[in-house]
Amino acid sequence: MKVKVKFFAFLRERVGTGEITKEINEGSTVADLWATLKKDYPKLAPVEMRLLYAVNRNYVNPDYALKESDEVVFVPPVSGG
Amino acid sequence: MRVKPLLINEKRFFFGFFLMSTRLTPEQIERYSRQIMIPDLGGKGQIRLRQGKVLVVGAGGLGCPAAFYLAAAGIGALGLVDSDRVELSNLQRQILHSTLDIGREKVDSAKEKLNQLNPDVEVRAYPVRLSADNAPELFASYDFIVDGSDNFATKFLVNDAAVDLGKPFSHAGIVRFQGQTMTVIPGKSACYRCVFQEPPQPGEILNCQQAGILGAIAGTIGSIQATEAIKYLAGMEEDLLVDRMLTYDAKTIKFRIIEVRRNPQCGACGDKAERRSHEFRQRTEV
Ligand SMILES: [Zn+2]
Numbered sequence: 001m002k003v004k005v006k007f008f009a010f011l012r013e014r015v016g017t018g019e020i021t022k023e024i025n026e027g028s029t030v031a032d033l034w035a036t037l038k039k040d041y042p043k044l045a046p047v048e049m050r051l052l053y054a055v056n057r058n059y060v061n062p063d064y065a066l067k068e069s070d071e072v073v074f075v076p077p078v079s080g081g
Numbered sequence: 082m083r084v085k086p087l088l089i090n091e092k093r094f095f096f097g098f099f100l101m102s103t104r105l106t107p108e109q110i111e112r113y114s115r116q117i118m119i120p121d122l123g124g125k126g127q128i129r130l131r132q133g134k135v136l137v138v139g140a141g142g143l144g145c146p147a148a149f150y151l152a153a154a155g156i157g158a159l160g161l162v163d164s165d166r167v168e169l170s171n172l173q174r175q176i177l178h179s180t181l182d183i184g185r186e187k188v189d190s191a192k193e194k195l196n197q198l199n200p201d202v203e204v205r206a207y208p209v210r211l212s213a214d215n216a217p218e219l220f221a222s223y224d225f226i227v228d229g230s231d232n233f234a235t236k237f238l239v240n241d242a243a244v245d246l247g248k249p250f251s252h253a254g255i256v257r258f259q260g261q262t263m264t265v266i267p268g269k270s271a272c273y274r275c276v277f278q279e280p281p282q283p284g285e286i287l288n289c290q291q292a293g294i295l296g297a298i299a300g301t302i303g304s305i306q307a308t309e310a311i312k313y314l315a316g317m318e319e320d321l322l323v324d325r326m327l328t329y330d331a332k333t334i335k336f337r338i339i340e341v342r343r344n345p346q347c348g349a350c351g352d353k354a355e356r357r358s359h360e361f362r363q364r365t366e367v
Contacts, residue, residue: 008259008330009257018333047285048282049277049280049281049286050278050281051277052276052326052341054340057337057338057339057340058339059326059339059340059341073339075261075326075328076286077233077254077281077286078256078260078261079231079232080142080254080288080292081139081228081230081232
């Protein structure tokens, strides 16, 4: 199944684009998707911090099971002021 | 029978300098007329702003515009916490400070501009760095906290201290073309730690000093923080940015609201979190 993935803040710079479509296995969780993305984009590999995961504009936990054409957003915290 | 109210007013004038006054002077009515005419605020809302006290943590990119608008709006007392001095590289975004202020305490420079803008506002300058030790005392006399700090340690400290002390606050962070902000009503809405759990490891994320920030982004997000404080004080609690994280990407001009919710396992506001105020320092990764 396909999901739409969006990267915010510095994640976008690491990936090189703000938005991709990703083919994933049925029953994949957000954590599974993130693990796959870390393999696809080596610059994401060192990212260990806790991110805000949102599916269809709602906060979800990493164990959230994704569905066809879900929109997943990865938001890192931002420290500046 | 008419003598008594006059006496009370005189006393207020001498002792409280109408900080706690429940009526507005003709000059105040004129100064605030454009917001008093907004039905959601009105004269009643304006009096509530005059009775309100807001603490702004950080007199930098976010704190300057937030404090500027809060002072303009006629907040009764405005506290500013910042231990830094003005540097040339601050001036591209920290709009309360001018070239002539380089080397001055930021809180003194800010207080001067805020009082020039609105002498009605009691501005209190705290030239200290917010810490687990001084946070309870600093927060205690304020109704609302605006977090304009520039590092994760302080952002989590503000969250934990505010949650422990039950102080509503506005969180925000900015970098490059990006901003994010959320309002927290402790005990009612999700807190910052509900969303991000813990700060990233030092060095994992670049700060403004390392990554850069466009000054106008600080203005956008700082203004939203001021708006939230004003809405809270004016009694518009239902309309606050709670249980929602607002993200703003200025490059693509995209605002996005992400619905968030309280995390029962949250280290600050969760079911098992310690409630006593001195405990937050143990949870704080400073
Ligand atoms: Zn929480």
